[in-house]
Amino acid sequence: MSAIFNFQSLLLVILLLICTCTYVRSQAPSLVDRNKTGVFGLIWKAARIGERLSPYVSLACIIMGVSLMTS
Template structure:
């Protein structure tokens, strides 16, 4: 089933995107900073900002998702 139609899979994809964008932004900030206001690439920059500012909540959500994935 596609991740668009399965809510659990959609949440996993969003969490992985946030974590990946945050990691890329901490390692190579210039890659995402040059696309702040450019449509789709700007969304990746915004996901990186969410990951940086809400990192305890994002990491907690990743832990909960991992435990949920191991239990199912």
């Protein structure tokens, strides 16, 4: 089953994308900031979500980790 058809897997992929993009932007900001439009603009948007909503993203990561361990 792919992550598109399983809601929990889709949420996990989105959370990992947000966390990864935020980390990459913190290490190499020029790499992410130069592509604000197009397909690579999704990376920039995910990094912005991770920066601005970091308490909520970290709480979602904790909840997702607990739910994966208990299932």
